[in-house]
Ligand code: HEC
Ligand code: HEC
Ligand code: HEC
Ligand code: HEC
């Protein structure tokens with residue numbers, strides 16, 4: 001559950017994108033506002049009754065982290081956004097069931113990994129990836145994040161995703177549920193300190209000090225995707241301890257500055 005209001009949230013995502021990547025996709029304005037035939041046609045309300053799936057996919061993408069980062073349909077699907085007619089616009093888009101489609105279930109990690117390479121590198125070493133490739137029973141990126149809305153569930157993902165496959169009935173490592181709860185709880189907690197630090201460094205006009213914090217956090221999140229809990233347990237503890245001590249230090253400085261005035 002997110003406590004930040006949507007507007008602030010959007011601002012934060014844009015701010016991060018500018019800071020880290022220097023606006024790599026041209027305009028970082030919401031892609032929903034741009035004219036692209038895909039969006040123009042797919043957003044039509046008539047699909048609510050005529051083609052529910054098409055309607056739902058558009059609604060999921062709209063307002064997502066991807067939309068807010070200026071990424072529209074063609075970033076993932078190809079096609080020709082300059083053509084208004086459906087068949088011309090759809091040129092090169094294969095049905096999802098075609099093993100050559102970037103959205104064929106086994107190809108999804110590679111498709112998402114095109115932009116999230118550090119995550120993919122870790123994920124490619126996981127038991128999940130191995131199972132996805134061999135038996136088709138491991139989860140892929142969208143099993144956990146949704147296809148178009150790029151949700152980050154954090155602890156609530158355990159009920160939504162993990163326990164579908166890991167439970168007493170399937171006998172597939174039911175014990176990892178409690179471990180996942182601990183680890184994600186710590187990552188969440190660490191992220192709270194990270195947000196506090198961001199606010200603090202901005203207020204003392206030292207936003208560059210966030211570089212270290214953000215990369216420590218991102219490293220651990222990438223690592224999470226290996227799903228090697230023996231390594232991730234201690235790693236998540238280290239991250240929490242590190243961010244907590246930075247936060248307490250900042251807090252001390254803040255109050256001593258307050259006393260000095
Ligand atoms: C004039 C309307 C129109 C335009 C323009 C359009 N689409 Fe579609 N699209 C549809 C409809 C309607 C469907 C539902 C399936 C069908 O009728 O072919 C669809 C289906 C799809 C599908 C599902 C796969 C499939 O073929 O059924 C994808 C993916 C897709 N569109 C992506 C895009 C992208 C990307 C663009 C822009 C490059 C785009 N569409 C442009 C109307 C449009
Ligand atoms: C971040 C990448 C990404 C973006 C951006 C994106 N999609 Fe998709 N889209 C996917 C993935 C992944 C799937 C496969 C979903 C699944 O398996 O449930 C998909 C599936 C679809 C489908 C159903 C495909 C089928 O064969 O039934 C439609 C329709 C669709 N997208 C339309 C769009 C439209 C329209 C946009 C822009 C408004 C868009 N997508 C933007 C990743 C993306
Ligand atoms: C064309 C590049 C591109 C592709 C392809 C892409 N993403 Fe992203 N993704 C981004 C950008 C840009 C952001 C926003 C900045 C950031 O958080 O890194 C983002 C953000 C995210 C986030 C974080 C959202 C948040 O609230 O922090 C998740 C999760 C995510 N993407 C998952 C996916 C998944 C799953 C796929 C494949 C279906 C995918 N991405 C495909 C570029 C891409
Ligand atoms: C089994 C579930 C699962 C799978 C599979 C998975 N992820 Fe994640 N991912 C998560 C969870 C849970 C988090 C959030 C951890 C946290 O922030 O507490 C996350 C975090 C992320 C983030 C970082 C969001 C942020 O906070 O900045 C990105 C980006 C991302 N995943 C992309 C991907 C991509 C790309 C793939 C496929 C190669 C993938 N994930 C596969 C569960 C999964």
Ligand code: HEC
Pocket residue numbers: 127128131137138139143144157158161162163164165166172173176180227228229
């Ligand atoms: C689509 C089904 C599916 C989902 C969803 C899923 N997993 Fe898995 N997971 C598997 C399979 C299959 C294996 C391999 C089991 C084996 O070792 O044979 C596995 C293995 C694991 C392992 C490695 C266990 C070990 O000791 O080797 C961990 C840890 C794990 N999953 C964590 C998670 C977490 C956390 C989530 C939710 C964020 C999750 N999984 C979601 C199917 C799934």
